[in-house]
Amino acid sequence: MAFDLGTPVNTALLIYILYSIQRIIFPSSSIPKTVPNEFKHGYTWMPKTHPPTLLFQTYTPKTLAPFNGEDGKRILLAIRGVVYDVTAGRNFYGPNGMYANFAGRDASRGMAKQSFDESMLTPIDQPLDKLDDLTPEEIENMKGWMEHFSSKYIVCGKLVENDAV
Amino acid sequence: MALSDYLVTDDLTIILALVAAGLFLLHNLYKPQALVHPILLGRQSDVARVRNPAESAVYRNYSTGMLGRFPLRPSKDQQVVLDLVKPDADAPRSLWSTKITNPELRARTANIGAGLMRLAGLAPQESNVLLLLNDGMEFLLADLALASHSIPSFTLTSLALLSSVLENHPPSAIITQAEFLPQLLEHMYDTNETNNHTIVVVGDINSLKLPRLHNVRIVQWDDLEREGASVDKATLPIPDPNDVFTVSFFQMPSGGYEGVQLTHQNLTAGVAATRALMPPSSAISSLDTILSAHPMSTPYGRAIAYTALFEGTGFATVDSTKLIKPEDAPTLTGLKDLRTTANYRTSSPTILFVRPDHLDSLSSSILQEAKKSSWLLQNLAWRHKLANILEGFITKQSLWDRLVFDRARVKVMGKGAGTVRAVIVSGGPLETQALTPARIALSVPVINAHAHPLVAGPVFASHALDLQTFPTTDPSPASSAADAYAFTYLAPVGPPSVNVEAKLTHVDDAAVEAGADPIGDLHVRGPSVGQPLSVEEEPEEEELRGWRATGERAKVAPNGTFKVAVGSKA
Numbered sequence: 001m002a003f004d005l006g007t008p009v010n011t012a013l014l015i016y017i018l019y020s021i022q023r024i025i026f027p028s029s030s031i032p033k034t035v036p037n038e039f040k041h042g043y044t045w046m047p048k049t050h051p052p053t054l055l056f057q058t059y060t061p062k063t064l065a066p067f068n069g070e071d072g073k074r075i076l077l078a079i080r081g082v083v084y085d086v087t088a089g090r091n092f093y094g095p096n097g098m099y100a101n102f103a104g105r106d107a108s109r110g111m112a113k114q115s116f117d118e119s120m121l122t123p124i125d126q127p128l129d130k131l132d133d134l135t136p137e138e139i140e141n142m143k144g145w146m147e148h149f150s151s152k153y154i155v156c157g158k159l160v161e162n163d164a165v
Numbered sequence: 166m167a168l169s170d171y172l173v174t175d176d177l178t179i180i181l182a183l184v185a186a187g188l189f190l191l192h193n194l195y196k197p198q199a200l201v202h203p204i205l206l207g208r209q210s211d212v213a214r215v216r217n218p219a220e221s222a223v224y225r226n227y228s229t230g231m232l233g234r235f236p237l238r239p240s241k242d243q244q245v246v247l248d249l250v251k252p253d254a255d256a257p258r259s260l261w262s263t264k265i266t267n268p269e270l271r272a273r274t275a276n277i278g279a280g281l282m283r284l285a286g287l288a289p290q291e292s293n294v295l296l297l298l299n300d301g302m303e304f305l306l307a308d309l310a311l312a313s314h315s316i317p318s319f320t321l322t323s324l325a326l327l328s329s330v331l332e333n334h335p336p337s338a339i340i341t342q343a344e345f346l347p348q349l350l351e352h353m354y355d356t357n358e359t360n361n362h363t364i365v366v367v368g369d370i371n372s373l374k375l376p377r378l379h380n381v382r383i384v385q386w387d388d389l390e391r392e393g394a395s396v397d398k399a400t401l402p403i404p405d406p407n408d409v410f411t412v413s414f415f416q417m418p419s420g421g422y423e424g425v426q427l428t429h430q431n432l433t434a435g436v437a438a439t440r441a442l443m444p445p446s447s448a449i450s451s452l453d454t455i456l457s458a459h460p461m462s463t464p465y466g467r468a469i470a471y472t473a474l475f476e477g478t479g480f481a482t483v484d485s486t487k488l489i490k491p492e493d494a495p496t497l498t499g500l501k502d503l504r505t506t507a508n509y510r511t512s513s514p515t516i517l518f519v520r521p522d523h524l525d526s527l528s529s530s531i532l533q534e535a536k537k538s539s540w541l542l543q544n545l546a547w548r549h550k551l552a553n554i555l556e557g558f559i560t561k562q563s564l565w566d567r568l569v570f571d572r573a574r575v576k577v578m579g580k581g582a583g584t585v586r587a588v589i590v591s592g593g594p595l596e597t598q599a600l601t602p603a604r605i606a607l608s609v610p611v612i613n614a615h616a617h618p619l620v621a622g623p624v625f626a627s628h629a630l631d632l633q634t635f636p637t638t639d640p641s642p643a644s645s646a647a648d649a650y651a652f653t654y655l656a657p658v659g660p661p662s663v664n665v666e667a668k669l670t671h672v673d674d675a676a677v678e679a680g681a682d683p684i685g686d687l688h689v690r691g692p693s694v695g696q697p698l699s700v701e702e703e704p705e706e707e708e709l710r711g712w713r714a715t716g717e718r719a720k721v722a723p724n725g726t727f728k729v730a731v732g733s734k735a
Contacts, residue, residue: 007173013181020188025545027552031636039203043557044633047723049680051212053222154214 054156059083061106061124062162068103069094076156078106079142080131083157084149106159109134112142128161199557200630209628209660210725221669221683224725226660235664237692238433239440239475244406245429246312247274249436249475256451259479259511263302267477270309273390278310278401280393284384285338285363287316290408292337295319295330297345299489300461300482303367303386305470307340308461312410312429313401319424320462322415322618324488326422327352330414334424335360343368345489346383350376365389406430412698413464415618418716424698425619427464434664434692435468435621436475441663442589442612444629449516454479454584456506456514458523459592460486464621464695469518479511483519499526500577513580520592521599524611527577528603534573535606542569550605554632561608570608585609591616591623594731597656601634615658615729617715620665622693624715625727627659648684651730652720660725665691667727668712669719687719687729688712 037048059076064083067076074087075094086093086103093103101116110120112134122129134142211230216222225231243249250267257266265273281287287294294311296318298304311318319336321327331352341349343366353362354376367386375383404410406429414424443449455473457480459466466486473480484497484505497505499522506514517523535543546565553559560566574582588607591614603611614626635657640649661667669685677683690711703710718730 007175007178009172009174009178010181013178013185016185017181017188020185020192024188024192027548029548029551029555031555031634033636035635039207043199043203043555044635045203045207046635047207050682050721050723051208052214053212054215055674055678056215056217156215 054085054154057083057157059157059159060162060164061122061128061159064106064159065104065124068100068105075103077102077104078108078159079111079146079149080108081128081159082146082150082155083159085154085156086149088153108142111145112138114141125162128159197553197556197558200559200632201557201628203557203633206628206631206633207724210721212725216668219670219672219674221672221677221685221721223666223668224661224721224727225666226663227725229663235692236434236437236441237430237664239437243433243436243475245404246410246432246471247271247309249433249471250274250309251475251477254451254477256477258451258477259454259481259509260305260474261301261481262508262510264510265302270306270474274306274309274313275398276390276393277306278314278393279396279398280389280391281307281310281316281338281365282314283396284389284392285365287314287337289315293317293319293334293412295321295336295339296462297321297324297327297339297341297349297489298367299342299487300466300470303340304461305474308411308467312404315402315404315408315410317409317426318411320411320413321488322413322460322462326414326416328356329422331356334412338363338365340365340367340386342366342489343370343373344491346370347373347375350378350381353381354378404429406433411467413462413467413618413695415463423618425464425695426698427467427621427695431464431621431693431695432468432471435464436472438622438662438664438693439468439472440476442614442623442626442629443516443587444610447586447610447629449476449478451477453515453586454481454512455516455518456481456483456503456511457518458483458485458502458520459518459616460488462488463616463618465591465616465618465623468622468693478516479514481506481509481511481514498522500530503527513584515584515586517585517588519588519590521590521595522593524588524590524595524603525599528599528606530577531570531573531606532602534576535569538569538572546570547605550608551601554601554604554634557632559604559608559610559632563608566608570606574607587612587629589614589626594651595656596654597635597637598654600656604632613656613658615727615731617689617717619697619713619715620689620691620694622664623662624665624667624689625658625660625729626662627657627726631659648718648720648730651718652684652728655728655730657722657726657728659727661689661727662691662693664693665689667719669721682720682722684720685718687715687717687727689715 036042036045039045064076067074069075069090074085076083077086091097092099099116105121106128108131109129110116209227210224211227212224213222213231250270252271254267257264294316296304296307308318346366361380363382365384365386409426409428411427412424414422417423440449455478457469459469461467461470483502485502503523546569549565587610589612595613610629612627612629614623617624640653667689669683670688672683672685694713720728
């Protein structure tokens with residue numbers, strides 16, 4: 001049998017073995033200076049951002065109107081003064097959705113009367129719909145929708161008159 | 166020479182190749198597995214989706230969740246405080262120096278209660294009793310007896326509050342130790358108290374010189390118990406869990422005092438939260454012995470004591486919890502304090518609820534002892550342990566413990582070296598730099614918790630198996646000096662406890678919307694948070710009810726852990 005440590009292959013293997021032994025007996029114990037943002041890159045890690053949280057804001061019909069989902073904006077709609085963030089339902093309330101009429105508007109009357117007609121919406125510059133002429137069943141229907149929205153989407157603001165702010 | 170001349174291989178190559186392959190596998194695959202997967206440590210709190218202006222979102226423990234209900238009690242049978250003493254658990258265990266079983270404890274409680282009603286003239290729900298006792302069987306028995314008779318007990322966290330409390334909230338009776346009786350009587354004489362008082366004394370009073378007072382009746386504890394034992398005891402009405410059963414008075418950093426009313430439900434919720442500190446795989450059981458450095462006069466200390474009672478563990482407290490001490494006795498800290506429990510009959514402690522000074526003292530003593538072994542071994546041991554911690558793993562049974570640390574631990578902790586299996590630290594600021602040496606020295610889960618005088622049970626508690634070590638960052642310039650120190654150098658205290666929700670007020674909205682960590686005043690709410698005496702009216706709306714200002718500032722990290730700037734209160 002021939003033993004020749006001088007050959008390149010043997011030397012390379014020997015160096016690798018010595019390196020491995022050194023790493024096993026003297027493990028690296030330096031705390032990394034920068035904290036990774038992914039758990040795959042280290043046991044000690046910190047997410048880059050906080051979980052997303054919306055700020056509760058007060059809207060008027062004029063400030064609410066831009067939020068109809070166009071240009072990637074959020075989609076908000078209001079029922080009886082409570083503003084919901086329905087961006088998750090872009091298919092329904094987004095620009096090409098079935099209920100796109102409601103995006104950025106006060107949808108109370110439409111929810112009560114179960115209609116998506118343009119006539120259910122009050123123009124932005126007029127005072128908010130008082131909903132005086134609704135029957136008790138329609139009010140119940142609207143409240144049912146409010147509960148549906150509260151559980152499915154996020155309550156993120158309240159709607160007040162244009163001159164109240 | 167051709168390439169093939171360089172790649173000459175022989176038998177040695179085969180041997181070396183096998184060894185190299187073996188070492189490669191050993192080095193890369195035989196890594197210790199983290200005790201808890203790091204993905205879980207990236208989201209330790211559940212955060213509300215909406216926040217009010219100038220406030221942060223509401224944070225809850227991730228296991229409870231924003232939609233979950235807070236645990237109100239350890240199990241559905243524990244409605245009031247006396248239920249925490251399970252009547253069917255028969256095994257004896259040592260509480261301080263007394264070996265007792267649960268049925269015996271209940272019997273003694275009933276005797277004390279009957280004796281108090283007869284000899285001290287107390288009326289349920291109308292009288293109050295001030296407990297000026299050091300932690301011990303008498304404190305526990307008196308507390309349980311008064312709770313089962315619906316008589317609120319008053320406790321003080323420091324004797325400096327005695328005059329204010331006696332003046333503003335005069336109790337119908339006082340239970341105190343014989344050593345303190347002369348001072349108490351002198352105090353009452355000086356202030357010309359005209360109400361009739363009954364004082365129950367624990368200990369021997371024959372050798373004391375007592376001033377004579379007409380309106381004070383002195384009863385001995387032993388006579389009380391004997392009297393109660395000789396009387397037929399009727400079944401008592403069960404108190405409502407929402408009744409106040411104790412008021413704990415503590416000093417505010419601004420100078421005044423505050424009292425927190427704790428109901429039965431506050432305490433059962435506190436016990437549920439304290440039990441949740443330990444991971445389910447190594448939960449507190451009747452085989453444990455708990456050692457506490459938090460006085461039972463504080464809500465947190467009481468919750469720890471009742472958790473020990475509920476689980477049937479042994480229980481002892483250290484000397485620094487004493488309210489009544491001899492005149493010139495120094496307040497012990499650190500290792501000396503921990504060793505004072507050797508006098509009790511409890512077996513070697515397994516779970517320690519201590520303060521940061523105890524932890525620092527323990528870890529520095531152990532590391533100093535470890536340095537006495539050979540330099541090479543000690544260095545290697547430190548390197549290996551630290552490398553393991555950086556991977557998220559710690560164990561007490563490794564080679565390095567056997568070679569280096571076990572001997573050091575035995576020298577410092579005695580029998581505790583083998584029995585201590587968890588350390589829970591609260592009651593003061595704990596620096597990040599002190600945490601890793603403590604973890605290496607003790608090699609058991611070290612849980613950083615935060616307690617507050619208003620809350621029975623912990624407010625925040627880090628994950629038991631969390632070993633993350635963050636480097637110290639530069640302090641942010643915007644905050645005050647105290648905040649900057651706290652948020653840079655202190656260790657994070659983890660997410661809110663399982664039945665506490667927390668929010669921060671006076672938060673900089675612009676900074677938070679830009680992605681910075683919210684910093685503000687800490688408010689807490691939950692079933693274990695007591696009602697302060699100064700709060701008389703509550704807001705009507707569900708969203709605003711129940712929030713208590715803690716007077717401390719806190720900061721939230723993206724992974725849901727908090728850092729609290731501890732005020733000057735304990």
